[in-house]
Amino acid sequence: MNIEINDVVGRLSYQCDILFRVIDIRMVNGQKTAMLYGEDYRLIADAPFHDLKKMDPRERDRITREFRNLEEQSFDLFKQDIELLKHKQEYRVTNAYREDYNYFQVPGKVLHLDGDPSYLRKCLDLYEKIGVPVKGIHCSETEMPNRIGPLIDKYRPNIIVLTGHDAYTKSKGGKGEINAYRHSKYFVEAVKEARRKSPHLDQLVIFAGACQSHFESLIHAGANFASSPSRVNIHALDPVYIVSKICFTGFKDSVNVWDVIRNTLTGEKGLGGIETKGVLRTGMPFKITDDQ
Incomplete structure (x- = not known):
């Protein structure tokens, strides 16, 4: 089979339900094997060549179109949530619209480390579409524990995202054993390093x-939000929806966990967390000086 690096494939044993990119090819136990990254899900896997099907453009377009429709639905619901949050803040700042205050808002700053440059x-x-201030850094999952501390010192974020690819391998142990997961232990160590810098759960919010x-x-x-409670796949953009909701929630308000995850593409089987305060701050006056 003529499969090369960067080809998009499906796994026959899973009815080609998920699109993967081939990122590496190697021999494993005498079999030609491909290392795979999910195109829309944050999943890493490997499969022998005999289990792979190179997806033709028509099949790719069909599956991709289904995902894009889900993304659009999720984004529309998310925009409604953000608009409601903005109206709530405006109502509060203007004393129930009785005062004409000229105010501004400062959403939280996000530091996003991702093991996949495409994602x-x-x-x-x-983030840009939503209006969230963010610094994004491509960093392999194995390097995150070493890099997160200096990056916190450099960028001083309000929210950290530590994500990339992961997978549970049943042959390596039960679901309770951390070593049965491809990258979970590195995410855990990175969270611990971040908490050494900022132990308070509401001063530094972490998704991992x-x-x-x-x-x-x-x-x-020490993560505020994480994946995956039911060990299912999560969508590539789910972390953005979670932290953006926190960015636009006032720092006096708590973020209800269900309110955060209900409009994600994955839902409560793939995402969960603990009650957390928002990080948005409102200030006044917002004034443009004569020399601007």
């Missing part, structure tokens, strides 16, 4: 994890 670009595009990640370990390490 990072997609996420940065969505990818597809099938060890949710309990990430929460116990």
Whole structure:
């Protein structure tokens, strides 16, 4: 079979339900094997060549179109949430619209570390569309524990995202064993390093994890939100929706966990967390000086 790096394939044993990019090809136990990254899900996998099907453009377009429709639905619901949050803040600042205050808002700053440069670009595009201040850095999952501390010192974020690819491998142990997961232990160590810098859960908000990640370990390490409670796949853009909701929630208000995850593409099986305060701050006056 003529499969090369960067080809888009499906796994026959899974009815080609998920599109993957081939990122590496190697021999494993005498079999030609491809290392795969999910195109829309934050999943890493490997499969022998005999289990792969190179997807033709028509099949790719059909599957991709289904995902894009889901993304658009999720984004529309998310925009409604953000508009409601903005109206709530305006109502509060203007004393129930009785005062004509000229105010401004400062959403939280996000530091997003992603193990996949393609997903990072997609996420940065969505952050920009929503209006979230963000610094995005491509960083392999294994390097995140070493890099997160200096990056916190450099960028001083309000929110951190630690994501990329992950996968649970049944042959390596039960679902409670951290070593049965491809990258969960690195996400856990990175969260612990971040918490050494900022122990308070509301002073630094952390999202951590990818597809099938060890949710309990990430929460116990100090993450506010994480994946994946039911060890299912999560969508590439789900972390953006979660942290953006926190960015536009006032710092006096708590973010209800269900309110955060209900409009994500994955939902409560793939995402969870703990009650967390928002990070948006309102100031006044917003004045343009004569020399501007």
